Structure formats: structure tokens, C-alpha cells
Amino acid sequence: MPERPSLGGPPSPHPIRLAHATDRPATMMIARRSLLLASSAAIASAALPPLVAPARAELVVDVRRGNFQPIPIAVADFVGDPEAATLVSGIVSADLGRSGYFSPLDKGRFPERPTFDAAPNFGAWRPTGAQGLVTGRVTRDGSGRLKAEFRLWDVVAGQQVVGQQYTTGAASMRRLGHIIADAVYSKITGVGGYFDTRVAFVDESGPKERRRKRLAVMDQDGANVRYLTQGDSSVVSPRYSPVTQDIAFMSQPSGQQPRVQVINLETGTRQVVGDFDDMTSSPRFAPDGRRLLIALQEGGNSNIYALDLASKRTTRLTNSSAIDTSPSYSPDGAQIIFESDRGGKQQIYVMGADGSNPRRISFGQGSYSQPAWSPRGDLIAFTKQQPGGFAIGVMKPDGSGERILTEGFHNEGPTWAPNGQYLVIFRDPGGQSGGKLYMIDITGKVEAPLPTPSFASDPSWSPLLGGGSAG
Amino acid sequence: MRLATTSGWNAALKVVAAAGLALAISACSSTPEQLADGSAGGIGGAGGGIGAGGPATPGSAQDFAVNVGDRVFFESDSSDLTSTATATLDRQAAWLARYPRYRFLVEGHADERGTREYNYSLGARRSQTVRDYLASRGIPASRMRSVSYGKERPVAVCNDISCWSQNRRAVTAIEGGASS
Numbered sequence: 001m002p003e004r005p006s007l008g009g010p011p012s013p014h015p016i017r018l019a020h021a022t023d024r025p026a027t028m029m030i031a032r033r034s035l036l037l038a039s040s041a042a043i044a045s046a047a048l049p050p051l052v053a054p055a056r057a058e059l060v061v062d063v064r065r066g067n068f069q070p071i072p073i074a075v076a077d078f079v080g081d082p083e084a085a086t087l088v089s090g091i092v093s094a095d096l097g098r099s100g101y102f103s104p105l106d107k108g109r110f111p112e113r114p115t116f117d118a119a120p121n122f123g124a125w126r127p128t129g130a131q132g133l134v135t136g137r138v139t140r141d142g143s144g145r146l147k148a149e150f151r152l153w154d155v156v157a158g159q160q161v162v163g164q165q166y167t168t169g170a171a172s173m174r175r176l177g178h179i180i181a182d183a184v185y186s187k188i189t190g191v192g193g194y195f196d197t198r199v200a201f202v203d204e205s206g207p208k209e210r211r212r213k214r215l216a217v218m219d220q221d222g223a224n225v226r227y228l229t230q231g232d233s234s235v236v237s238p239r240y241s242p243v244t245q246d247i248a249f250m251s252q253p254s255g256q257q258p259r260v261q262v263i264n265l266e267t268g269t270r271q272v273v274g275d276f277d278d279m280t281s282s283p284r285f286a287p288d289g290r291r292l293l294i295a296l297q298e299g300g301n302s303n304i305y306a307l308d309l310a311s312k313r314t315t316r317l318t319n320s321s322a323i324d325t326s327p328s329y330s331p332d333g334a335q336i337i338f339e340s341d342r343g344g345k346q347q348i349y350v351m352g353a354d355g356s357n358p359r360r361i362s363f364g365q366g367s368y369s370q371p372a373w374s375p376r377g378d379l380i381a382f383t384k385q386q387p388g389g390f391a392i393g394v395m396k397p398d399g400s401g402e403r404i405l406t407e408g409f410h411n412e413g414p415t416w417a418p419n420g421q422y423l424v425i426f427r428d429p430g431g432q433s434g435g436k437l438y439m440i441d442i443t444g445k446v447e448a449p450l451p452t453p454s455f456a457s458d459p460s461w462s463p464l465l466g467g468g469s470a471g
Numbered sequence: 472m473r474l475a476t477t478s479g480w481n482a483a484l485k486v487v488a489a490a491g492l493a494l495a496i497s498a499c500s501s502t503p504e505q506l507a508d509g510s511a512g513g514i515g516g517a518g519g520g521i522g523a524g525g526p527a528t529p530g531s532a533q534d535f536a537v538n539v540g541d542r543v544f545f546e547s548d549s550s551d552l553t554s555t556a557t558a559t560l561d562r563q564a565a566w567l568a569r570y571p572r573y574r575f576l577v578e579g580h581a582d583e584r585g586t587r588e589y590n591y592s593l594g595a596r597r598s599q600t601v602r603d604y605l606a607s608r609g610i611p612a613s614r615m616r617s618v619s620y621g622k623e624r625p626v627a628v629c630n631d632i633s634c635w636s637q638n639r640r641a642v643t644a645i646e647g648g649a650s651s
Binding site: 207208209210234236257258281295300301325339345346369370385410428431432457 | 548550583587589591592593599600618620625626628629630
């Protein structure tokens with residue numbers, strides 16, 4: 001697994017600073033403007049110096065395999081503006097808990113409410129078993145702008161691991177919590193964060209014979225649900241751009257062929273992609289967001305095309321008398337993974353980004369579909385159909401090392417978190433019931449439901465909102 | 472004329488068959504009346520069970536659905552036409568030749584035992600198979616449109632083959648006159 005970033009590893013030389021801030025200016029804009037957020041969404045950040053001399057950090061968890069134990073951590077009630085401080089520290093605690101890699105300490109066992117400008121009483125915290133302690137302060141200035149500061153303490157070593165402050169408009173209060181949770185998560189796991197993200201999905205309501213399917217987007221913790229279509233056309237297969245706030249999806253008015261469209265969340269513009277006579281389906285953005293892979297129906301066959309969004313130029317990539325669909329780029333853009341029934345049943349194939357040298361990589365029992373290349377590059381997620389149901393699994397890009405992460409009657413539609421550590425899938429028990437979203441991690445040890453207002457399917461994870469691509 | 476001479480026996484058999492289908496659907500779906508909506512485009516109700524008990528005006532969309540049979544069924548993960556399907560399509564072709572004023576829409580559907588994207592293409596492949604067959608029986612392509620609904624519009628909802636087998640289908644929906 002050459003692309004995998006180092007996880008844990010030897011302690012960093014001190015002073016320890018937030019890993020992803022060390023190569024950047026002390027103050028920077030890490031969010032882009034968006035319609036979904038108020039115009040004051042930009043969030044500035046700066047590192048905080050340690051209050052006590054740092055020693056060696058030991059607060060790490062290796063999440064590469066399923067043999068880890070969640071790290072006990074306490075997220076103290078933040079001080080400052082009461083409403084904002086309580087909300088932000090609550091989000092930090094909830095995010096860390098749902099990740100499966102942390103075990104937040106119950107508030108009833110907190111020995112003190114630490115102030116922000118002094119070191120906590122480590123002797124009082126050690127008996128709680130908490131290895132990490134997050135303290136923080138959220139304040140509001142006269143214009144309503146928020147400043148959030150936090151420190152992560154290693155309780156055992158009695159030292160500050162990282163400290164950071166962020167400023168933003170009042171409308172981004174929840175994001176402050178997610179960004180602090182990302183900083184804590186990535187510092188301790190060595191894996192990039194994923195809490196400051198959204199998930200697009202298909203909201204489903206009504207009887208299954210006439211189910212209304214709308215495009216929706218929400219924060220990864222289920223907050224701030226927004227509906228992007230009204231249900232007059234049926235919408236499926238949303239795919240988030242890995243670098244922008246564009247979402248490609250299939251839209252089908254009743255009695256008409258489905259067409260791939262792209263909606264931009266910042267401008268609200270929505271357009272049909274390409275000019276084709278027949279159905280277009282199964283879109284997926286290139287890593288740079290400038291091209292789109294689609295499946296174009298050609299009579300009884302389906303072939304994969306690349307479409308340059310600026311020039312509208314299209315390039316045919318497969319030419320088979322089969323159903324080729326569900327394409328997905330490798331994170332370097334050099335290869336494409338897709339499913340095809342050219343050999344009889346659906347199997348996973350990989351080819352060059354120009355369509356060269358297609359070769360099959362899935363050889364297990366059953367059929368394989370919906371391959372999705374991890375943004376970290378190391379794994380392919382897939383849906384596997386076998387007697388007894390639809391499983392979700394991962395394999396290496398050469399097809400080796402297959403592992404099933406969840407099984408059941410109907411699991412479908414894996415989408416990667418930008419850090420390559422989690423998938424969101426949907427699970428539909430069938431009948432008049434409907435899909436629900438679940439987050440699972442690549443060790444197979446973590447599974448957590450994502451709350452949605454109604455039935456939900458076809459999740460697609462956004463990139464980190466603060467910029468920087470996946471991984 | 473030939474249609475007329477055999478219509479007595481055939482119509483009686485069709486009504487029985489349609490009623491049987493309606494019962495099968497009722498067993499799975501709590502609201503069989505919604506079938507007409509579920510098969511968009513039909514002006515008289517394209518559902519196989521709709522109007523099974525009543526007389527249909529010859530040449531009407533209801534006549535087509537009830538007395539000819541507006542749908543064919545497929546084996547799992549297949550778009551090959553069964554002998555039952557080709558017999559139905561032969562009757563559809565005869566009816567469509569007799570009433571050339573109609574355009575029609577061929578809807579391709581899949582059951583829920585497949586992934587979403589694949590099932591859209593499988594539905595398209597099934598509708599293409601039906602179009603090709605009707606064309607081979609002399610129906611002009613200019614009268615046909617096709618659409619795939621993938622697995623998004625089941626007519627029967629349960630976790631059982633009795634439902635899946637009804638959902639793997641291609642429905643010929645009469646769209647109205649003023650063509651050819």
C-alpha cells in the first residue's frame with residue numbers, strides 16, 4: 001500500500017503542531033463560498049503556542065487494521081459564549097464518537113471544567129481513563145463573528161499536543177465543531193479528517209411503485225438537509241465532484257430518457273451534460289473535476305465516454321456489445337475502473353484513462369458492480385451480488401486482497417470519504433420499506449447509521465469543504 | 472377478420488389470464504389500482520390487471536392492454552424473449568398494424584435484484600429487444616419510442632420471486648394517435 005500516509009509512527013519532534021497546518025501560512029482561507037452557507041463561510045485558522053513545554057507525544061491510534069481499541073477522550077464543555085461553546089464542543093464530541101476510533105468520556109465523569117488559558121489538572125483527569133482531553137473557547141465579537149480556539153492535551157504525558165484557532169461568520173458555527181474534530185482526529189490517527197464534509201443522496205418518499213426521488217445534500221452528521229430538486233423528475237446516482245461543489249446526477253422526467261445533469265451548489269446553475277440521443281447514466285467526476293465519465297446507452301449496449309465539461313468534447317472509451325457502466329477514475333486520473341457484463345455476469349475491469357488495455361480484476365464467486373476507487377488510491381470498493389444478498393467489500397486495485405465489510409439482503413452504492421478510511425452505503429430491506437444510509441470503515445469494525453429525514457439511497461461524499469482534495 | 476373469428480375464445484382466455492395476474496399482483500401490492508400510474512404514458516391504463524373484468528372498446532388502449540397483452544416478462548438478468556413473450560409481441564404487432572394511428576412507448580424495467588446503474592442499462596436492453604422484434608414484424612420505427620426505468624418502478628413489491636418475476640418486464644404503452 002504505497003500511497004498510504006504514515007499512521008502513528010514515531011513521535012514527531014517538538015514542538016508538535018497541527019499536521020496539515022505546518023506547510024501553510026499561519027492564517028489562511030480554508031473554505032470557499034457556497035450557497036448552502038452564508039456568505040461569511042470563510043474560516044481563518046492559526047496555530048496556538050503550547051501552554052506548557054511539550055514532551056513526547058504518545059496519543060496515537062493505528063486504524064489500519066481492525067485490532068485497535070477506541071481511544072478514551074474527553075471533550076470538555078468549551079468556555080466563552082454559552083450557546084456557541086456548548087454547540088461546538090457537542091459537535092466535536094459527537095463526531096469523534098461516531099468515527100468509531102474514539103470513546104468520548106461521559107460528562108458526568110468530568111472532574112473539572114477547565115479554563116482555556118491554563119493547563120488542565122492532569123492528576124484529576126487521569127483516573128477517568130481519558131487519554132486525550134480537548135479544551136476550547138468560543139467567543140463572539142461585536143459584529144457577530146465567531147472565534148473558536150481549542151487545545152488537545154495528552155492526559156498521560158501532561159502536555160499539549162496541538163492548539164489552533166479559527167474565525168468565521170456566525171452561520172458557520174457547526175463547521176467550527178467539525179473542523180476542530182478533524183484536527184483532533186487527524187492528529188491522533190494520522191489519517192486525514194472527514195468531518196467538515198457533506199453527503200449528497202437521493203431522498204425517497206411515497207409508495208415504492210411511485211416513489212418520489214429528490215436530490216438532497218446534508219452535512220456528514222445529518223444536519224442541514226437541503227433539497228436540490230423538487231421531485232418532478234426522478235433523480236438517482238448523484239456524484240460529488242472531488243474538488244468543487246458540483247454534483248452530477250441522473251434526472252428522468254416521466255416517460256423520458258434519463259439524462260446526466262450537473263448542478264453547482266454555489267451558483268445554483270443546473271445543466272444537461274452532453275448532447276446524446278439516448279440515455280446517459282452513471283456519472284463520475286475526474287479527480288480534477290474538469291471531466292466527467294458517463295455511460296451512454298447505444299441500443300442494447302452501454303459504453304463509457306469521457307466528457308470535457310469546458311469544451312464539451314466527448315471521447316469514447318469502451319466499445320463492446322455489453323453493458324459497461326459505473327466508471328470511476330483512479331486518484332491520479334491515469335486509470336479507470338468500471339463494471340461490465342462482457343464476460344457474462346457483471347465483473348470489475350480496469351483500463352487506461354484513454355480506454356487502453358481493459359482487463360478483468362474480479363474473480364470471486366458471484367458478480368461485482370459499482371466499483372469506486374479510494375481517493376487514497378489503495379482500495380477499490382464494490383457491491384458484490386451473491387446468493388443471499390448484496391455485500392459491500394474492498395479489494396486492491398489489482399483485484400487481490402478482497403475483504404467483505406458488510407453483508408445482507410441489499411447493500412449498495414459505496415462512496416468514499418475524502419480520507420479513504422470510510423464508506424457510506426445504503427441498505428434497503430426491500431418490500432415497501434426503503435434505503436437508509438450507513439457509514440462503515442475499511443477495517444469492517446465500525447458501522448454507524450447516518451440520520452436522514454426519510455428513506456435515502458445513492459450517497460455521495462463531498463470533498464473537505466475547507467479545500468484540499470481527497471486523501 | 473381473422474382476429475374477429477378467434478376473438479371469442481381468445482378474449483375469454485385473456486380475461487382469465489389477466490384476472491389471474493391481477494390476483495397475483497394483489498397478493499404482493501396493497502394498491503394494485505396504482506399500476507396504471509406506475510406505467511407512465513398509457514392513456515387507458517397500461518396495467519395488466521386493469522379493467523380485466525369489463526369490455527374494452529376495440530382499438531382502444533384498454534383493448535390493447537386487456538385483449539392483446541401490453542407486457543412481456545423476462546428471466547432474471549436476461550433480455551432474451553421467451554416463447555410466451557414472442558407470442559405476446561406477435562399479437563401486439565398485429566394490433567399495432569391494424570391500428571396504425573397509434574404511437575407507442577416501450578418501457579424497459581428490471582427487478583430490484585441488481586444495482587441501480589446496471590438495471591437502467593438492463594431495462595434499456597429489454598426495451599431495445601422488444602423494439603427490434605416489433606420492427607421485424609413490420610412496425611415502423613417512427614412509431615416507437617423507448618425508455619428505461621431500471622428498477623425504479625416496480626409493479627409488485629415484496630421480497631419474493633412472485634414479485635420479481637412481474638417486475639422484469641417490458642411494457643408497450645399506447646401513447647395516442649396522429650402519427651403515420
